[in-house]
Amino acid sequence: xxxxPITDEDFARFFAEERASLTPQxxxxxxxxxxxxxxxxxxxxxxxxxxxIVARSGRVAVLFDxxxxxxxxxxxxxxxxVLDEWWTYGPLQVALQELPRDATHRQDAV
Numbered sequence: 399x400x401x402x403p404i405t406d407e408d409f410a411r412f413f414a415e416e417r418a419s420l421t422p423q424x425x426x427x428x429x430x431x432x433x434x435x436x437x438x439x440x441x442x443x444x445x446x447x448x449x450x451i452v453a454r455s456g457r458v459a460v461l462f463d464x465x466x467x468x469x470x471x472x473x474x475x476x477x478x479x480v481l482d483e484w485w486t487y488g489p490l491q492v493a494l495q496e497l498p499r500d501a502t503h504r505q506d507a508v
Contacts, residue, residue: 404464409435409450413462416469416490427494431455435462440472440481449481452490455497460490469493 431453438451453460457474463486470493472484487493
């Protein structure tokens with residue numbers, strides 16, 4: 399069977415499972431930096447693709463890459479719609495640890 403992008407419904411279920419497994423510290427980070435999941439486009443090997451952003455601190459975002467089936471972090475461009483660079487880590491728990499936490503990086507400071 400050929401790969402298909404994750405549906406919004408399947409992502410919502412998967413994200414709920416990931417949230418349920420977070421430690422208290424990671425839950426606090428998600429509470430502080432989490433956003434309503436939204437799709438963002440990026441380039442991979444010259445192809446336009448999309449990922450779900452679930453948390454953000456300034457231009458750094460936690461995203462779910464459905465090709466790799468992992469969470470990671472990426473840097474948003476100036477209009478906050480395209481990732482300039484990104485990297486994957488695995489579970490949401492790990493990716494949340496990579497968010498900058500000082501006040502100058504908070505989402506409302508952008």
